[in-house]
Amino acid sequence: MPVCISRQPAGKNFLQQQAKFDSFIDCYNTERPHQAIGMCCPAQLYRPSSRPYEGLPELDYPFHDKAVTVTTCGRICLKMRKINLSQVFAGQTVGVRQVEERIWLVSFMHYDLGYFDDETCRLEPLPNPFGPKVLPMSPERTILLCGGWGGIRTHETLAGLPVFKTGAFNRSTTHPVKR
Numbered sequence: 001m002p003v004c005i006s007r008q009p010a011g012k013n014f015l016q017q018q019a020k021f022d023s024f025i026d027c028y029n030t031e032r033p034h035q036a037i038g039m040c041c042p043a044q045l046y047r048p049s050s051r052p053y054e055g056l057p058e059l060d061y062p063f064h065d066k067a068v069t070v071t072t073c074g075r076i077c078l079k080m081r082k083i084n085l086s087q088v089f090a091g092q093t094v095g096v097r098q099v100e101e102r103i104w105l106v107s108f109m110h111y112d113l114g115y116f117d118d119e120t121c122r123l124e125p126l127p128n129p130f131g132p133k134v135l136p137m138s139p140e141r142t143i144l145l146c147g148g149w150g151g152i153r154t155h156e157t158l159a160g161l162p163v164f165k166t167g168a169f170n171r172s173t174t175h176p177v178k179r
Contacts, residue, residue, distance in 0.1 A: 083121045
């Protein structure tokens with residue numbers, strides 16, 4: 001077994017631990033054969049790309065009121081106020097557009113991230129644009145597998161069941177839905 005694979009104690013500080021990681025990566029790529037690539041080492045097969053990486057183009061927000069760079073701590077500063085966005089966007093430029101009297105929309109590239117009002121400076125996120133998509137229902141007979149109701153349901157057998165609106169249904173008895 002190569003030395004890089006054997007169990008070693010952790011480094012005493014971050015620099016020593018980083019040196020151990022670097023040593024492991026070197027061993028993993030240059031000394032250790034991989035079954036998935038015909039018992040070759042990754043360094044034997046690696047070829048650098050012929051295209052240079054140029055990074056993202058400069059982001060422009062022509063339909064927004066301002067383009068603001070997110071701070072390293074994940075905030076945007078607007079009119080002497082600090083709005084927490086996310087450290088994920090640190091160093092990136094986001095667009096800010098006023099949509100109502102005190103309501104602002106924050107966008108990254110062509111994705112709207114959320115709204116904030118300039119009194120509370122709290123960002124209310126929009127639904128995840130990368131989340132699961134709900135496909136339209138087929139006009140054909142659809143069979144639904146419903147857990148907890150005891151079997152297969154079709155549109156005909158579901159017709160008699162109660163229907164709840166998503167926003168109005170709350171299982172909590174201690175915190176009822178406020179209208």
